[in-house]
Amino acid sequence: MSNSEWRIRRPGARILHSPFDILLPPRELDTPPATRHSPRMKTKGDVIYLTEKEWNAFKEQEHQERLALSARVARGEITALEANREASIFAHVPSIAEVPLNFDLILRNARTIRLAPKKHGGRKSKTVRA
Amino acid sequence: MVEENRRQFALEELGPVFQAQERLGHACVLMGGQSACHWAKRFLASEPALQELEREAPLLSKDVDFQGDRDAVIAFARALGQHAEVPDFRHAFGSLMAGKFSVPIAGAALHVEVLRKVPGLTPNLVTQLATLEQAGPVTIRVLNPLGVVMAKAWNVVNITKEGRHDFEQLTSAVVCLRAFYRSLFLNTEHNQSALRPTLKLVEIALRFTELPAGRKTAEKCGVDWSQILPHNFIAASARPEVVRLREKRLPGWLAHIARYRRAVPASETHKKMLAILARHAEPLCIDSPFPIRPSTFR
Numbered sequence: 001m002s003n004s005e006w007r008i009r010r011p012g013a014r015i016l017h018s019p020f021d022i023l024l025p026p027r028e029l030d031t032p033p034a035t036r037h038s039p040r041m042k043t044k045g046d047v048i049y050l051t052e053k054e055w056n057a058f059k060e061q062e063h064q065e066r067l068a069l070s071a072r073v074a075r076g077e078i079t080a081l082e083a084n085r086e087a088s089i090f091a092h093v094p095s096i097a098e099v100p101l102n103f104d105l106i107l108r109n110a111r112t113i114r115l116a117p118k119k120h121g122g123r124k125s126k127t128v129r130a
Numbered sequence: 131m132v133e134e135n136r137r138q139f140a141l142e143e144l145g146p147v148f149q150a151q152e153r154l155g156h157a158c159v160l161m162g163g164q165s166a167c168h169w170a171k172r173f174l175a176s177e178p179a180l181q182e183l184e185r186e187a188p189l190l191s192k193d194v195d196f197q198g199d200r201d202a203v204i205a206f207a208r209a210l211g212q213h214a215e216v217p218d219f220r221h222a223f224g225s226l227m228a229g230k231f232s233v234p235i236a237g238a239a240l241h242v243e244v245l246r247k248v249p250g251l252t253p254n255l256v257t258q259l260a261t262l263e264q265a266g267p268v269t270i271r272v273l274n275p276l277g278v279v280m281a282k283a284w285n286v287v288n289i290t291k292e293g294r295h296d297f298e299q300l301t302s303a304v305v306c307l308r309a310f311y312r313s314l315f316l317n318t319e320h321n322q323s324a325l326r327p328t329l330k331l332v333e334i335a336l337r338f339t340e341l342p343a344g345r346k347t348a349e350k351c352g353v354d355w356s357q358i359l360p361h362n363f364i365a366a367s368a369r370p371e372v373v374r375l376r377e378k379r380l381p382g383w384l385a386h387i388a389r390y391r392r393a394v395p396a397s398e399t400h401k402k403m404l405a406i407l408a409r410h411a412e413p414l415c416i417d418s419p420f421p422i423r424p425s426t427f428r
Contacts, residue, residue, distance in 0.1 A: 096141075096171045099264040101310075103317050103324065106274060109258045110327035113334065 019090035137238040138190035141167050141265060147194060147233060147242060148268040150209040156271035157202040159260045161248050161281060162195030166299035168265060169275045169306040179305045179410035186403050187298035193241040197256055203229030203244040210242075250284025250343070251277060275307040276331055279358070280338055283347040297351050297395065301403045304358055305410070307335065312360035315367070325371055332359070332375065336383050348390040352404055355387045356422055357411050365415035376415055388420040 050058065069083045078086070085092045141164055151158060160168070167189040174180050198206070200216055207214035207229070216229040228246045232239040248256050251273075259277035262269050273281065282300040289296065314328040338344055339355040347353060364376050395401055 093267050094264070096168065096263070096265055097173070097175050101313050101317075102261050102263065103314070103321070106261050106314070106331075107324050107327040109261070110331050113255070113258050113330055115330065115333060115337075 019093075136192045138188075138192050139164075139194070139235065139238075139240055140190055141171060143235055144194055144240070145266070145268060146210065146235065147240070148265060148270050150206060151196075151270065152268050154202070154205055154209055156262070156269070158196035158198035158206060158244055158271070159248075159256060160194070160270050160272040161197050161245070161256075161277075162193075163191030163295060163299055164194045165272045165278050166282065166303050166306075167191060168263065168270070168272055169278060169310070170302045172263075173306050173309040177305050177309050177410075179406055180302060182406045182410075183298075183302050183305065183403055186399055186406070187295065187302075189302075191295070193243060196242070196244045197246070197248050198228060198244045199246060200228050203231075206242070206244065207231040214244075248273070248277070248281050249288070250281045275303055275310040276335055278303045279307050279335070283338075283343060286351050287343060287346045297397075297400055298403065300347075300351065300353060301407060304353060304407065307358045308360050308412070311358070312363055315360060315363050315372075318369075325369065329371060329375060333379075335359075336379065340383065340386050344387070345390050348387070348392050350393055351400070352392040352395055354392065354407065354411070354422060355390070356384060356414060356418070357407060359412075359415075361412040361415040380416055381419055384414065384416070384418040384422075385420055388418050388422045390423065392423055 066087065069078075069087055072078050073080055073083050144164065170180050170184065170189050174184065196203075196206075203214045203216065210231075210233050212231040212233060214229040214231045217225055217227055226245045226247055226249065228244045230241065230243045232241050234240075247253060251259070256273065256277065259274050260271055261274050263272050279300065282296055282303055285294070285296040286300055311328075311332060314324070314331065318325040318328055335358055339358070344355060348355060359380075364372055364380075367373070367376075395404065
């Protein structure tokens with residue numbers, strides 16, 4: 001690696017293949033597994049090389065994005081929690097309570113239910129009817 | 131003894147099972163304990179009663195039950211790399227089981243059971259009371275709280291087996307049903323056409339509690355059926371349909387269910403859960419013609 005190239009990922013740093021990999025113990029992640037087809041095996045694609053100029057531009061862009069987010073929080077356009085989610089590199093999986101009820105389906109199904117008409121008394125036996 | 135010590139699973143651990151269902155186009159409907167847990171988790175943040183109930187009985191279940199047919203269970207097991215045990219022709223009669231299999235999850239075996247019918251509900255009603263819900267990254271097809279209450283009430287009345295958690299799940303399902311109705315009523319504020327089907331769902335619950343099944347449930351576990359409705363909302367609403375419900379339908383219904391003899395549960399945990407339910411009860415939207423009987427029947 002020449003001096004003009006900056007390695008974003010240090011050799012030994014953790015590789016996250018999914019947001020949930022952060023929960024795994026580091027040793028298990030950093031050591032490539034023995035199996036050939038394991039999804040955790042390191043590949044060349046995991047390491048990106050940038051020139052110093054590209055790296056600085058990347059840092060500057062990140063900084064500007066953070067500033068813009070803080071400004072939106074200050075203006076009250078978004079909450080701090082929403083800003084955090086937006087800045088996160090992982091996709092946000094909403095919890096059960098965050099997703100609204102599926103009103104369309106519930107009500108569409110309810111419309112198909114036929115209630116028995118309310119009558120006074122049940123079926124009369126033949127003797128009573130006569 | 132082995133049954134007692136079986137590991138219990140939370141809903142979040144069942145991701146692979148639900149993903150398989152999603153791939154198969156939701157052929158089965160989630161029922162049983164895990165469906166009660168799902169609704170409890172959905173309304174946990176908004177219902178203080180559920181938070182207290184969760185401390186008494188954690189939202190876990192030993193297995194996962196679905197409603198589906200024989201073909202569905204075979205495809206389901208295959209999608210998870212397992213082989214389904216399907217009852218043969220001789221044993222299929224008189225048995226609700228369409229098939230069962232086990233899946234290894236987090237080092238333990240999760241028993242997946244698929245029943246042909248949901249006890250206490252007609253097959254048509256199961257389809258009509260099923261809904262699609264987002265549980266984390268996956269979508270599940272699950273009975274709505276009304277279906278859960280009806281199915282659990284059937285279990286409470288008809289199954290007397292040690293180690294079951296029907297009472298705990300029914301108690302939390304009653305709170306969930308109230309929260310569910312409240313959400314539906316709030317939805318009608320923006321959507322006028324939603325009121326009729328919402329009232330229909332309410333009417334199903336009212337009729338169910340008036341049936342012998344509802345009475346027997348109250349006699350067996352002491353649940354107060356008057357708490358399935360969001361009384362605060364109904365009392366405050368000025369919509370003619372809701373006023374008609376409040377002034378024409380509910381007095382008769384309350385007079386009916388107020389006469390039920392309600393049992394005092396033998397277990398201390400169950401007593402505590404009933405006390406939590408009573409503490410978080412909403413005041414009735416109308417005066418009951420008869421006072422609701424205290425839970426004293428043994």
